Amino acid sequence: MMSASSRIPSITKPLVSNRAKKVLDLVEEFVEKECIPAESLFSAELGEGEQRWKTNPAILEQLKTKARKLGLWNLFLPNSSQGAGFTNLEYGLMAEYLGKSKIAPEATNSSAPDTGNMEVLAKYGNAQQKAQWLEPLLEGKIRSAFLMTEPAIASSDAMNIQLEIRREGNEYVLNGSKWWSSGAGDPHCELYLVMGKTDARSLDPYKQQSVVLVPASAPGITVHRMLNVYGYDDAPHGHGDITFTNVRVPLSALILGEGRGFEIIQGRLGPGRIHHAMRAIGAAERAMDWLIARVNDERKRAFGQLLSEQGVILEWIARSRIELDSARLVVLNAAHKMDQGDARSALKEIAESKVLVPQVALSVIDRAVQAYGAAGVSQDTPLANLWALTRTLRIADGPDEVHLQQIGKRENKARRQEVIEKLAWQKEAAGKLLAANGFSMLKSSL
Ligand SMILES: Cc1cc2nc3c(=O)[nH]c(=O)nc-3n(C[C@H](O)[C@H](O)[C@H](O)COP(=O)(O)OP(=O)(O)OC[C@H]3O[C@@H](n4cnc5c(N)ncnc54)[C@H](O)[C@@H]3O)c2cc1C
Numbered sequence: 001m002m003s004a005s006s007r008i009p010s011i012t013k014p015l016v017s018n019r020a021k022k023v024l025d026l027v028e029e030f031v032e033k034e035c036i037p038a039e040s041l042f043s044a045e046l047g048e049g050e051q052r053w054k055t056n057p058a059i060l061e062q063l064k065t066k067a068r069k070l071g072l073w074n075l076f077l078p079n080s081s082q083g084a085g086f087t088n089l090e091y092g093l094m095a096e097y098l099g100k101s102k103i104a105p106e107a108t109n110s111s112a113p114d115t116g117n118m119e120v121l122a123k124y125g126n127a128q129q130k131a132q133w134l135e136p137l138l139e140g141k142i143r144s145a146f147l148m149t150e151p152a153i154a155s156s157d158a159m160n161i162q163l164e165i166r167r168e169g170n171e172y173v174l175n176g177s178k179w180w181s182s183g184a185g186d187p188h189c190e191l192y193l194v195m196g197k198t199d200a201r202s203l204d205p206y207k208q209q210s211v212v213l214v215p216a217s218a219p220g221i222t223v224h225r226m227l228n229v230y231g232y233d234d235a236p237h238g239h240g241d242i243t244f245t246n247v248r249v250p251l252s253a254l255i256l257g258e259g260r261g262f263e264i265i266q267g268r269l270g271p272g273r274i275h276h277a278m279r280a281i282g283a284a285e286r287a288m289d290w291l292i293a294r295v296n297d298e299r300k301r302a303f304g305q306l307l308s309e310q311g312v313i314l315e316w317i318a319r320s321r322i323e324l325d326s327a328r329l330v331v332l333n334a335a336h337k338m339d340q341g342d343a344r345s346a347l348k349e350i351a352e353s354k355v356l357v358p359q360v361a362l363s364v365i366d367r368a369v370q371a372y373g374a375a376g377v378s379q380d381t382p383l384a385n386l387w388a389l390t391r392t393l394r395i396a397d398g399p400d401e402v403h404l405q406q407i408g409k410r411e412n413k414a415r416r417q418e419v420i421e422k423l424a425w426q427k428e429a430a431g432k433l434l435a436a437n438g439f440s441m442l443k444s445s446l
Contacts, residue, residue, distance in 0.1 A: 185238020
């Protein structure tokens with residue numbers, strides 16, 4: 001079998017160090033040989049009912065120990081002395097393999113939302129905040145959640161965020177509601193990064209929001225329930241529906257400064273979106289594995305033929321390969337642009353990946369579901385769960401429409417004048433050429 005490093009797209013190979021290539025191969029082996037076979041045990045150890053929110057499956061701890069021994073720990077955090085020190089592009093290649101298994105990201109301490117939260121603390125936290133929260137997160141001892149979305153407003157527009165963060169003496173007092181707080185169900189989740197308004201009256205709407213660090217056990221926090229995703233509860237991780245009633249934290253819990261919330265989410269979401277996109281490609285690659293296995297299953301012939309002998313099925317395989325290989329290049333291009341500058345300088349490329357990849361991955365997973373017939377929508381393959389997880393990426397971290405609007409606005413604004421002038425010039429030049437060669441002018445009114 002070809003190794004992961006030999007499958008790196010050739011255009012990006014010169015950008016990947018030998019160390020990253022070696023680790024990439026180790027990641028592939030760890031995911032395929034350790035994590036995927038351990039998924040059933042993970043579910044069995046998680047148990048049933050309420051127990052699912054209290055259990056820490058032993059297999060996950062065993063995998064963490066193995067991952068650490070192999071050096072597969074904190075693979076994100078590009079160019080940081082606290083992480084493994086890979087570039088966004090190198091880690092992107094690894095994240096693809098982590099995305100093949102739902103337990104691999106946590107087994108390597110490289111799972112959302114902790115990765116984004118650790119990046120915030122590493123980039124914007126002060127020494128005390130790093131010692132209190134970043135260190136145990138990097139050690140994998142605790143987990144965290146990022147609380148931005150609220151139930152009563154359209155949260156895709158972050159300016160709508162309402163949760164009040166009021167300064168009172170040497171404390172901030174928090175009041176409001178949050179939901180879709182991913183990771184809040186985990187028994188190890190000890191930290192919430194909460195976005196809210198410190199100054200609702202600021203004339204600059206981008207300066208109203210701030211982010212504070214809140215211990216999950218703080219008095220006044222109520223976790224009402226965990227939300228389902230197409231019926232999956234995603235235990236023990238979970239997506240919390242939470243209220244804050246006069247929750248008090250010291251002023252030192254503020255990250256970076258009052259009114260810096262937008263800056264923080266921008267810095268957080270750039271790399272996070274690349275990680276999600278590459279993991280989604282990995283999820284779709286796993287669906288491809290299952291697709292190829294089913295269509296070549298000798299026991300399950302339809303109308304006397306293997307499914308792979310049907311032209312339409314080969315076309316599914318071909319389309320899936322083309323779509324995934326092209327989507328991967330779009331994400332790696334965004335990762336490389338970030339490596340050359342920062343998330344801000346790669347906004348367009350990150351938005352392109354954010355929109356393109358979930359749509360491509362969903363079509364690929366859906367073809368695999370179809371190839372399995374009824375089994376494809378059941379719990380007997382990972383496909384239904386992969387589809388549900390991937391479908392949420394068209395909404396989470398901002399819905400497609402918001403990113404499409406940004407890409408469209410940017411492209412239109414940057415190019416309209418230049419394009420109008422160029423086409424007018426070309427028309428005039430064409431007319432002159434025709435006239436110089438004795439032909440009459442074009443009739444088109446455009
Ligand atoms: C599985 C999952 C995990 C999540 N995890 C987290 C988390 O950890 N922390 C957190 O804070 N949030 C989380 N979220 C929430 C997610 O980020 C929000 O759902 C998302 O930002 C959209 O906000 P909303 O649900 O309020 O939709 P709304 O803002 O109400 O938007 C509804 C719809 O309106 C349309 N729309 C919006 N803007 C435009 C526009 N400009 N043009 C055209 N149409 C538009 C879109 O179709 C959109 O889907 C998670 C969501 C899911 C599903």
